[in-house]
Amino acid sequence: MKIAVLGGDGYCGWATALYLSNKGHSVAIVDNYVRRLWDHELGVQTLTPIRPLSERLTVWHQLTGKAIDLFVGDITDYDFLSSFIRSFEPEAVVHFAEQRSAPYSMIDHKHAVSTQVNNVVGTLNLLFAIRELQPDCHLVKLGTMGEYGTPNIDIEEGYITIEHNGRKDTLPFPKQPGSFYHLSKVHDSHNIMFACKIWGLRATDLNQGVVYGTVTDDVMMDEALINRFDYDEVFGTVLNRFCAQAAIGVPLLVYGKGGQTRGFLDIRDTVRCIEIACNNPAGGGEFRVFNQFTEQFSVLQLAEIVKSVGEQMGLQVEIDHIPDPRVEAESHYYNAKHSSLVKLGLEPHLLSHSLVDSLINIAVRYQDRIDPAMFEPQVNWRHARNQRRAGSSRKQQLLTKEAVSGAD
């Protein structure tokens, strides 16, 4: 199948592109490298030293004989996107090409607006380009479990049947997203649902949980194929962040009580879920929603798992509770359905101590690249402007030393 992976230079996108390529699909990556730019903006770097995309693709070709096409550009540019669709003629488009960090969207006005415009316009462009040029193409869109928030009822997969005053209807599940980023995904979902209705497009919205891990069989083949491992407060997902904290002996920072419960999945399941969605396309006019995660954990449960595994490895691991920088319930009911992908063949990699062990080991291996200042939350949901420090404390120390030298 001809599959386009938009955002194929990112964390989930890169692993997905290789996985689909290795499965024999004809894959094209579309990316504008803005994710790498955000690292520079925030003064952070992935724990793992990732290579330039062109080098990654060359090595992949040498190792496997499989070529992944590369189209460099921004999908918010309709001319670029439509010329890509016209040229590659994808049968499925996997759309990861969005700003995906909640804290990034909450830094200030500019970041909130740029996140929503980037994500909403990119997805609108894609809907129009598919409609105009490739109307049978299956859109596989990455949504987020965060679209639902934490209602006091069971979370269904996209829709809920409501009985009310003696009548009944099946309607979109009510959304209570918790950041300007999560809101952008809710906006996307509504836009996509409408496009399926009026134009007969086929789309699958994958409401993904929090992803952990960095290793898949494909990225393991060579050091040059290594995937991102973000540990910072803005782009690092919580389990990866805890493993990095454990590796260098700083406390695991739990926001508030840690009772915040979410759906989680291993990145090896992310790539498999995408494949399942592509192999089982939605029908014409169908807007299908799958909840893409395998297990629920509270943040505190994850911290305790990392502490336990870390101590078995001989590390000293402490857990600190700090005031929650987000506005969210710190203890709540949470029961989200996630059976659709399993019915289509997903065999989950459940969170194991050996996986946590391997993640901590990766963090230990690259510990020199960790800047502990990057763990500390600097984006508070209650503020309209958050002043992030331009660099790290370590870098600031260096700058201070230089300044002192300069004064000599």
Place this chain on the structure above:
Amino acid sequence: MKIAVLGGDGYCGWATALYLSNKGHSVAIVDNYVRRLWDHELGVQTLTPIRPLSERLTVWHQLTGKAIDLFVGDITDYDFLSSFIRSFEPEAVVHFAEQRSAPYSMIDHKHAVSTQVNNVVGTLNLLFAIRELQPDCHLVKLGTMGEYGTPNIDIEEGYITIEHNGRKDTLPFPKQPGSFYHLSKVHDSHNIMFACKIWGLRATDLNQGVVYGTVTDDVMMDEALINRFDYDEVFGTVLNRFCAQAAIGVPLLVYGKGGQTRGFLDIRDTVRCIEIACNNPAGGGEFRVFNQFTEQFSVLQLAEIVKSVGEQMGLQVEIDHIPDPRVEAESHYYNAKHSSLVKLGLEPHLLSHSLVDSLINIAVRYQDRIDPAMFEPQVNWRHARNQRRAGSSRKQQLLTKEAVSGAD
């Protein structure tokens, strides 16, 4: 009270600004005149010859002794908007400053994207400006009944209590908007709800029905204060359009079966609802939703009322059914609650034959300004690109004649 009316040069905004000014409030209008620009773009004009805003405001001041402040600028420009908020220090902001036509948003890709970016960014800017500069200010936001779509259950005011698998929660009412414009209002609602939650802002979302009429006591005072009366397929609302059709003896164009049922209200109730909302602000952190309409009608019912009144006036009125250019149910269940504003004191002007009579009379008075080609729907929801004719058929005839003369 110091009240800002964003979009105060438009149809509802102008009537609201005068009404609030006459009630003794200190009113400022913010507008960038883009609504007048869209008339030029579409080659249409309001049936009623509206004056430039500066002239309107001068006459208002002469007649009443009341000054309305004017700030010309675009609220998607954060610097402009924040300097306005800082300077005027409003206690309430009434936000009409959005692209409000469903067909306009469905013309093509560019109009869909510009509608969503304009509306979402304007509202995001406003949320941030209020949070940063005027945190107690009450946001009175115009939403639309079209956010709900036409579910097979009763429509509540913003929220619905759902019992599911033995548990219960009150959640945002599920949204099924029917155009890229209606979608933009759903995006706004989600963004505003979130801002109220994290920042403690106070907001009222007025999910307004379809407005009809053009006359209020205030705009009646002088010819120079006359309000818009849009009759074209893009910006004209359905009852006003039918009255214009009856006035010049062309058939009332009913889309499809005409069973499409919606909530409607008289523009005199629009202005009163806004006043009620301002006088009874939402609490800190409260995102309050009122359904702002007074009666439900199907499109065919309205056509039959106009036909009946027109015939009493001696006009010959026919009803034509044409294929529905929109994707919508042509017959459906519809029962939407609208008791909150009545509880706060709204005394509805229900649709009367005398009101329809007066609307038709206005259309007769200005019939020379009607271009019948502008009634015909040129925007089809099923197409991704709709080629609207640049001018009217009448203007095209003129152009043809000129071309012939030029060849002499």
